[in-house]
Amino acid sequence: DVKVTQSSRYLVKRTGEKVFLECVQDMDHENMFWYRQDPGLGLRLIYFSYDVKMKEKGDIPEGYSVSREKKERFSLILESASTNQTSMYLCASSLRVGRGGNEQYFGPGTRLTVT
C-alpha cells in the first residue's frame, strides 16, 4: 500500500515563526502536492512538484515556498507564519501521467494553528 506520512498531526506556532511541514511517500511517485483545506473553501493547491528540485505554483502560493531535494520528500515552508495560515495542510503524491494515471494518495494532514 502507498503510504504518505506527514511530520506532525497538530502544530502550534507563533506569528512570524518559520514553519516546516514535511511529507514523505514510499512508493517512488514522481508527483507530490501540498494543499490547504479550510471550511467553506475546500482543498486548494499551494504548490506541486513533478520531479526532484522541480516545483510549480498552484492556486495559492503566496506566503509559502517548497523544497524537494529527494524524490520521496516534499517540504512546505512558511517563511513567516501569519494567523491567516491557520489551516489543515494535506500532502499528496501520484504517479506521473503516462505511468499509470493521476490518482492521488494523501497523508493524514497537519492541523496548523498560528497564534
Added chain:
Amino acid sequence: SQQGEEDPQALSIQEGENATMNCSYKTSINNLQWYRQNSGRGLVHLILIRSNEREKHSGRLRVTLDTSKKSSSLLITASRAADTASYFCATVGYSTLTFGKGTMLLVSP
C-alpha cells in the same frame, strides 16, 4: 480552474438507504475522480471515471458521468454508519486535480 461543485452540501440519511451526490464542472475533462474524507483525516481515492466512460461500479459505489451536461453523480447503495464522511469530486488537469467543496454525508444507525 475546472472546479467541481458538489450538491447537496450536506446529506443526512438512515442506514440502509441510498445516498446520491452530484458534481458539476465547467470545462472539458480527461477524467473525474471521487474521494472520501473521514473527519479530520486525509482524503482517500474512491473511483476514477474517464471522459469516454458513462458509468462505473466499485462495490457499493456507482459513478455516472455525463460530459454533455458536465456533471457526475456518486451513488452509495445500502449505506452504513461507517460511510459517514465528506465526499469530494475532483476534475483532472494534466497532472493536477481541482477539488470541489464536498458533500458531508451523515448516516445514522
